[in-house]
Ligand SMILES: Nc1ncnc2c1ncn2[C@@H]1O[C@H](COP(=O)(O)OP(=O)(O)OP(=O)(O)O)[C@@H](O)[C@H]1O
């Protein structure tokens with residue numbers, strides 16, 4: 001019988017966003033399987049692709065598959081179905097979704113030529129005896145191998161170990177006592193980690209209830225979603241660990257997603273400490289090779305637990321029991337490139353396909369998730385107290401306008417200065433948070449008002465000290481700081497706005513005796529730097545740690561008793577309906593970093609808008625009131641979770657073209673909406689995007705809003721097809737974002 005396969009070729013373009021059928025020649029028939037990588041003829045080229053279906057008969061002519069890679073099945077039917085769902089839900093090409101699932105890059109198996117005993121250990125021992133003390137170094141080499149038969153050492157490495165030269169080793173090879181052998185080496189990203197083995201803690205009453213509820217859901221073997229809402233320091237991680245133990249008992253696998261930024265050795269050690277080598281780690285800091293090897297360890301069923309960032313949701317498990325998403329409210333779970341998927345939604349879909357349970361954990365649930373508990377879609381479990389009944393920290397709000405009135409021109413309120421001094425005296429630690437890096441956030445001429453801007457983006461340049469430079473935070477463009485205004489030639493150039501660098505420097509002036517460090521993108525570029533700052537903070541070598549949101553999440557430092565927020569308003573001023581939610585989340589998380597040990601913690605939030613409810617309710621640690629207020633606003637303004645949004649962004653270096661295509665698409669959408677009587681659908685725009693230009697590309701947007709997402713998606717795809725037929729301006733990039741998280 002003749003076999004055919006349907007192949008998705010590896011070209012992310014509209015015209016090939018459908019499977020092509022090829023015939024399988026006899027020699028390859030045994031290798032046919034869904035998820036295999038193949039080479040197929042395509043036009044006059046040869047191209048790679050993936051098998052997504054097997055067909056027994058077709059009634060048209062096809063070309064032959066050229067080759068099938070036999071090393072791996074890159075995805076199984078379940079992951080293929082997930083990819084199909086992603087491509088439909090998020091309106092991307094199927095091949096793009098598939099490529100999000102399979103390990104990226106050209107992956108090679110790493111090998112090295114190692115030395116092995118040519119004979120058995122017993123025989124080798126005899127050889128040593130027979131050598132009878134002659135060729136002393138050769139005996140040493142042989143003995144070493146007899147004692148360490150499993151070590152994979154190259155001849156150079158071996159020579160080093162026994163302090164001899166490679167010629168000794170060559171001599172042994174010539175005698176046939178040892179031989180060269182090519183062996184695979186697995187790269188192990190955790191080899192440098194030494195973790196303490198931990199045992200399950202005896203759970204608190206609340207933890208006990210949570211674990212019981214989760215076990216019940218697991219036992220049902222049906223997909224479901226649980227939201228574990230636990231205040232900061234309530235011991236959510238221990239609940240995760242004990243839930244994973246249940247999954248292991250049932251012989252199933254667990255995926256744990258944490259935000260990229262929290263994927264620190266400390267986090268990994270908490271899982272490795274409990275489950276040892278059953279844990280694999282996947283994140284973007286691994287080299288392609290390391291990631292590939294971890295992927296294969298999962299694939300070969302050598303691990304039961306994967307801890308990783310967003311894309312670990314695609315870990316190639318076959319018997320998934322549980323997906324945990326820690327800090328589920330984090331916006332980094334949404335990918336900003338195509339496919340623009342949200343890991344939480346993908347996890348829920350994957351759990352549905354494999355009858356698994358999704359466990360979302362956070363102190364500050366996203367409005368969407370909490371809303372879903374209220375309408376019965378998710379189960380809600382709460383940990384309302386900190387472990388050991390530690391109190392949540394006292395939060396004080398400082399009105400910066402009042403500070404200024406009373407003559408304080410520094411960025412630190414009187415209170416914050418006093419409290420910092422007090423902590424230094426007591427030998428306790430403090431964290432100072434500001435969500436802006438650099439020294440000054442913009443540079444302006446005092447004579448003509450000219451602001452230094454990026455040439456390619458519609459943003460002002462940030463001033464950085466050491467080295468002194470103006471930098472664009474969107475495209476990384478850098479230029480020297482001008483001595484005179486490029487507009488009017490004036491020498492009166494002033495620096496405005498405070499970044500973390502300036503906070504650090506000012507603190508050093510105020511407290512010259514203190515050890516102060518800074519953690520932001522700029523200080524952590526070097527590999528290992530992030531880790532180094534964290535561990536020296538943990539060991540008490542740093543008194544005050546200044547940082548961006550990098551210091552806000554998940555860290556557990558017992559000796560931190562003071563957290564200061566320089567200004568709470570940075571996120572509030574963004575043109576985004578989620579600004580209030582973001583601010584509440586961030587403040588609650590930052591506040592949660594203190595008072596985690598035996599000593600009580602204190603938080604000082606400085607703000608120019610202290611009356612804002614996000615700030616007020618963060619002070620009270622009052623999520624529920626915040627939710628009530630915010631959800632009311634969303635309902636009235638028809639924003640998610642009451643509607644879905646699709647954001648369509650057009651971009652090109654020629655703004656006229658962008659406007660033309662945006663108008664065209666706007667008209668098509670309106671016409672389509674009239675046709676389907678889309679009364680519930682709202683079309684906003686076209687308008688210039690809030691971030692009007694990035695990397696030389698002008699940007700315009702259209703926003704669709706409606707209750708029925710499938711209707712919105714259908715509308716979008718029809719309109720885009722129509723646009724492509726009409727539009728003469730093919731160079732304009734059109735990018736679709738379903739359920740966007742950022743509106744910039
Ligand atoms: N049952 C327990 N008995 C004793 N200590 C516990 C118990 N559960 C957790 N802890 C400890 O309490 C501290 C806080 O726990 P954990 O970091 O898991 O909290 P969390 O809820 O994840 O906090 P956050 O949301 O702030 O990250 C940790 O040091 C942890 O070891």
Ligand SMILES: [Zn+2]
Nearest residue numbers: 445448485488
């Ligand atoms: Zn000027």
Ligand SMILES: [Zn+2]
Nearest residue numbers: 454457472475
């Ligand atoms: Zn720029």
